[in-house]
Amino acid sequence: MDTILKIEHVSKAFTGHQALDDVSLEIPRGSIYGLLGPNGAGKTTLIRIINRITIPDNGKVFLDGKEIATEDIYHIGYMPEERGLYKKMKVGDQAMFFAQLKGMKKADAEKRLKWWFERLEISDWWDKKIEDLSKGMAQKIQFISTVVHEPKLLIFDEPFSGFDPINADLLKREILGLRDRGATVIFSTHNMASVEEICDDITLINKSRNILSGTVDEIRRKAGGNTFQVVFNGDIEAFNAAIQGIGTTIDEPEGIIGGYTQQKIHIQEDSNVQQAIASLNQACRLRSFQEIVPSMNDIFIRAVNGTL
Amino acid sequence: MGKTSLIIAREYRERTKKKSFIIATILMPLFMIGLMVAPSLVMMLGKTDTKHIVVVDDTPGQIIGSRLASNSEVEFQLLDGMTKEQAYQAYDTSDKAFGILYIGRNIEENYNDVSLVTNTSASVSIEENIRSQIEQTIRNRKIEQTNIPGIDSILASTQVRLGSLQTLKNNGSDNIESMEETSTDASMLLGLVMGLLLYMILIIYGQMVMTSVIEEKQSRVIDVMVTSCTPFELMSGKIIGVAAVAATQIAIWAVLVIGASKFLLPVLMDNTALASAGAVATGINATLGNVLFMVKLFIYLLFYIIGGFVLYSSLFAAVGSAVDTAQDAGQFNTIIMMPIILAIIVMMQVFNDANSPLIMWFSMIPFTSPIVMMARIPFDIPVWQPLVSLAILYASVMIAIWLAGKVYRIGIFMHGKKPTWKDLLLWIKTK
Numbered sequence: 001m002d003t004i005l006k007i008e009h010v011s012k013a014f015t016g017h018q019a020l021d022d023v024s025l026e027i028p029r030g031s032i033y034g035l036l037g038p039n040g041a042g043k044t045t046l047i048r049i050i051n052r053i054t055i056p057d058n059g060k061v062f063l064d065g066k067e068i069a070t071e072d073i074y075h076i077g078y079m080p081e082e083r084g085l086y087k088k089m090k091v092g093d094q095a096m097f098f099a100q101l102k103g104m105k106k107a108d109a110e111k112r113l114k115w116w117f118e119r120l121e122i123s124d125w126w127d128k129k130i131e132d133l134s135k136g137m138a139q140k141i142q143f144i145s146t147v148v149h150e151p152k153l154l155i156f157d158e159p160f161s162g163f164d165p166i167n168a169d170l171l172k173r174e175i176l177g178l179r180d181r182g183a184t185v186i187f188s189t190h191n192m193a194s195v196e197e198i199c200d201d202i203t204l205i206n207k208s209r210n211i212l213s214g215t216v217d218e219i220r221r222k223a224g225g226n227t228f229q230v231v232f233n234g235d236i237e238a239f240n241a242a243i244q245g246i247g248t249t250i251d252e253p254e255g256i257i258g259g260y261t262q263q264k265i266h267i268q269e270d271s272n273v274q275q276a277i278a279s280l281n282q283a284c285r286l287r288s289f290q291e292i293v294p295s296m297n298d299i300f301i302r303a304v305n306g307t308l
Numbered sequence: 309m310g311k312t313s314l315i316i317a318r319e320y321r322e323r324t325k326k327k328s329f330i331i332a333t334i335l336m337p338l339f340m341i342g343l344m345v346a347p348s349l350v351m352m353l354g355k356t357d358t359k360h361i362v363v364v365d366d367t368p369g370q371i372i373g374s375r376l377a378s379n380s381e382v383e384f385q386l387l388d389g390m391t392k393e394q395a396y397q398a399y400d401t402s403d404k405a406f407g408i409l410y411i412g413r414n415i416e417e418n419y420n421d422v423s424l425v426t427n428t429s430a431s432v433s434i435e436e437n438i439r440s441q442i443e444q445t446i447r448n449r450k451i452e453q454t455n456i457p458g459i460d461s462i463l464a465s466t467q468v469r470l471g472s473l474q475t476l477k478n479n480g481s482d483n484i485e486s487m488e489e490t491s492t493d494a495s496m497l498l499g500l501v502m503g504l505l506l507y508m509i510l511i512i513y514g515q516m517v518m519t520s521v522i523e524e525k526q527s528r529v530i531d532v533m534v535t536s537c538t539p540f541e542l543m544s545g546k547i548i549g550v551a552a553v554a555a556t557q558i559a560i561w562a563v564l565v566i567g568a569s570k571f572l573l574p575v576l577m578d579n580t581a582l583a584s585a586g587a588v589a590t591g592i593n594a595t596l597g598n599v600l601f602m603v604k605l606f607i608y609l610l611f612y613i614i615g616g617f618v619l620y621s622s623l624f625a626a627v628g629s630a631v632d633t634a635q636d637a638g639q640f641n642t643i644i645m646m647p648i649i650l651a652i653i654v655m656m657q658v659f660n661d662a663n664s665p666l667i668m669w670f671s672m673i674p675f676t677s678p679i680v681m682m683a684r685i686p687f688d689i690p691v692w693q694p695l696v697s698l699a700i701l702y703a704s705v706m707i708a709i710w711l712a713g714k715v716y717r718i719g720i721f722m723h724g725k726k727p728t729w730k731d732l733l734l735w736i737k738t739k
Contacts, residue, residue, distance in 0.1 A: 051535050053721060073535050074537070080528065083528065084527050084531055086322070086524075086529055088326070097314065101311055101314055101533075101536040101537060
């Protein structure tokens with residue numbers, strides 16, 4: 001795996017409170033990486049450690065295989081959770097200021113900003129003051145300021161908070177677009193729907209520890225644990241006999257319309273799935289056989305409660 | 309330097325575009341001109357109608373009352389054969405008389421035997437007018453009663469008044485013509501102006517740096533900023549940006565005030581006021597006309613302004629970074645302001661003796677030296693003193709920047725709890 005950012009055994013304690021406890025993770029280049037976790041789990045602390053705003057007590061952060069240095073930070077695009085813009089400053093001046101501060105040439109910055117403003121349909125805000133914009137509107141400016149210098153690594157802390165569904169969708173599209181143009185995106189969230197939609201990989205942090213890491217597909221499949229929903233017509237006894245030794249039923253069977261029965265089953269081994277389908281097909285009239293993949297929301301709750 | 313100059317430019321543009329900046333820049337000179345013009349305006353507007361006062365004089369032959377002279381302020385009317393009680397009844401409204409002055413029979417022995425009853429509220433200047441007229445009359449009568457021939461001319465000859473005292477600096481030659489003329493009046497005025505100028509700059513613009521830091525922290529822009537530049541670039545950018553704002557504002561004020569005093573004042577002030585101002589100005593001109601001296605003064609001023617401003621504004625920046633709101637800054641602010649205020653108090657003493665040991669020391673201590681030394685320089689002081697004082701000041705500036713940078717770099721990320729002095733010390737020690 002081509003890793004862009006590697007976090008090794010990072011710990012951080014604040015007075016009377018362990019914010020991060022031996023957290024390690026690796027972020028693949030060109031991925032969208034979700035940092036999940038309940039409020040107060042330590043996501044923001046981790047992000048601030050990556051950005052060198054907070055210095056960890058233990059552990060190291062590597063960017064492109066080298067220990068991260070202050071200068072590296074200037075090439076990261078970072079959108080903090082507590083959005084910060086100069087309230088009295090005009091939108092355009094402000095965006096220009098941040099772009100130039102990130103090292104862009106003036107003409108270049110202006111060209112790129114105009115492009116982004118048009119893309120997000122906010123061109124006519126250029127001369128407005130931030131204090132005259134709504135929170136969601138200001139968020140768009142903040143987003144543009146974060147990405148305009150086209151950093152190869154982007155970090156968004158709770159990017160969707162404060163956006164209405166339409167603008168949240170817009171933001172998702174833009175984040176996907178950024179990845180497709182080669183950027184690696186890290187974002188923290190507790191919006192699970194967005195995780196399923198756009199994340200390639202995730203880490204779940206709970207109570208300052210990394211309790212779950214991996215690609216979204218893998219995690220969901222694993223959490224599903226070979227559980228299937230079977231719809232059939234026939235005798236439940238015959239059904240049970242057919243999966244004997246391969247799997248077990250979960251919960252009671254349910255009758256559904258058209259004389260069909262619905263039953264959840266669990267199959268022990270991946271390799272047994274085909275066998276199960278074959279013997280069930282003989283024992284009864286099989287209508288459908290579908291894997292149950294839990295939503296990230298379920299996984300999140302189960303992981304946090306320790307029942308995964 | 310690239311990032312710092314961006315920060316300076318932003319700070320400068322945003323501050324000078326603010327309405328409050330434009331208003332303050334225009335209003336301040338108006339206010340100062342107002343202060344200059346106010347006395348003569350008040351005198352002009354303060355003139356009122358002549359007050360009519362009736363006088364009951366019980367002295368034999370009405371010797372006091374008959375000598376009271378009416379003028380534009382009061383008009384006296386001596387009543388004949390009326391007791392004071394009758395007068396009170398006869399003149400009981402302000403239409404009839406402003407008041408009734410009663411002079412007792414024994415006024416020349418008992419100075420308290422006199423009263424003024426008014427129908428409306430009394431006026432300090434009328435009371436003063438009456439008091440001085442009665443005093444003068446009694447005094448004159450007493451002088452007459454001594455029966456000494458030529459007493460008037462004797463008294464007149466005792467009125468001694470010296471013209472202006474020529475002050476010169478002894479340069480060791482025996483020839484007074486070769487000595488340099490000095491003017492204490494001019495030195496004092498210059499010292500005062502410069503001391504106050506520094507005081508104003510340190511307080512106004514030092515606080516401006518602090519608010520700017522707090523604003524950035526409060527609006528959370530700081531998180532974005534520190535991932536774009538170092539805290540030190542940010543802090544120095546702010547300080548230099550505000551310094552540029554200060555330079556602009558003061559330059560505009562200087563142009564406006566000089567312009568106004570050249571063209572506006574002659575129109576607004578009457579001749580007497582101008583004449584007395586002119587007399588002072590001649591003395592000052594002797595000093596101001598000394599080009600070499602003024603250049604020297606200006607260079608010192610520049611060094612002290614820059615040193616003092618950077619010293620204080622870096623402290624203000626440190627405080628701003630440590631707190632969440634301007635209100636929280638209170639206790640730290642008081643401590644920072646104390647030496648500035650102390651310096652102003654000491655500065656007033658400079659005009660009594662610019663070379664006293666106490667004042668010498670205060671002009672060496674970096675926290676008070678900009679104000680105190682600038683007030684001393686127009687007086688004659690040894691050359692090594694400002695040089696040593698500047699050296700100490702700039703060494704302290706280095707230390708202050710270093711300390712402030714340490715507090716700032718941690719303070720800007722601290723939210724919530726109001727820090728204590730102990731916290732600040734801890735931040736300084738943190739690597």
